[in-house]
Amino acid sequence: DVKVTQSSRYLVKRTGEKVFLECVQDMDHENMFWYRQDPGLGLRLIYFSYDVKMKEKGDIPEGYSVSREKKERFSLILESASTNQTSMYLCASSYTGAHNEQFFGPGTRLTVL
Amino acid sequence: GQQVMQIPQYQHVQEGEDFTTYCNSSTTLSNIQWYKQRPGGHPVFLIQLVKSGEVKKQKRLTFQFGEAKKNSSLHITATQTTDVGTYFCAGRGSEKLVFGKGTKLTVNP
Numbered sequence: 001d002v003k004v005t006q007s008s009r010y011l012v013k014r015t016g017e018k019v020f021l022e023c024v025q026d027m028d029h030e031n032m033f034w035y036r037q038d039p040g041l042g043l044r045l046i047y048f049s050y051d052v053k054m055k056e057k058g059d060i061p062e063g064y065s066v067s068r069e070k071k072e073r074f075s076l077i078l079e080s081a082s083t084n085q086t087s088m089y090l091c092a093s094s095y096t097g098a099h100n101e102q103f104f105g106p107g108t109r110l111t112v113l
Numbered sequence: 114g115q116q117v118m119q120i121p122q123y124q125h126v127q128e129g130e131d132f133t134t135y136c137n138s139s140t141t142l143s144n145i146q147w148y149k150q151r152p153g154g155h156p157v158f159l160i161q162l163v164k165s166g167e168v169k170k171q172k173r174l175t176f177q178f179g180e181a182k183k184n185s186s187l188h189i190t191a192t193q194t195t196d197v198g199t200y201f202c203a204g205r206g207s208e209k210l211v212f213g214k215g216t217k218l219t220v221n222p
Contacts, residue, residue, distance in 0.1 A: 101158040
């Protein structure tokens with residue numbers, strides 16, 4: 001089975017802190033994604049990556065950056081956390097091509113105080 | 114840009130009643146995917162539809178893709194308490210997959 005893991009299930013940080021969210025997948029997927037999920041707003045794409053060292057902005061990239069140094073790992077970075085970044089963060093991965101369903105990690109619930 | 118609208122946002126049914134959620138895209142889609150997220154869980158892929166007018170079934174779930182490949186629906190027959198959760202559609206246009214906001218289903222036993 002495909003496994004997508006995220007470094008923390010729950011995280012509490014202070015305003016202004018630098019925050020790293022890590023995601024690892026074990027299926028050799030080319031594509032990796034970071035979403036945030038908020039009530040009533042569904043899943044919003046922050047950043048995605050089609051390959052190592054490649055990154056593309058999603059719909060809400062402001063305040064975030066990403067890093068993909070290895071194929072299996074995709075990191076989301078909040079350079080200076082703010083209270084409006086309190087959210088559930090979901091990582092996903094997929095193959096490129098016809099069978100490109102996304103496999104999601106369990107999520108990290110981040111609270112910024 | 115591409116938008117995917119999903120209705121209703123919430124649906125509450127009595128166990129045994131049917132349930133339908135609808136998805137509409139602003140542009141023609143190459144395929145559409147459906148996901149289910151149980152309470153406290155993460156989205157899990159259910160199915161992908163590719164062909165115009167395609168209909169697929171998974172037990173009590175029926176998925177349809179419109180003839181124009183701009184809309185889709187998920188119908189659950191005789192809901193059970195195990196069906197509770199949020200159902201998302203996700204449409205792929207020319208580039209990335211775009212998720213609808215989801216329909217949250219609650220089932221009264």
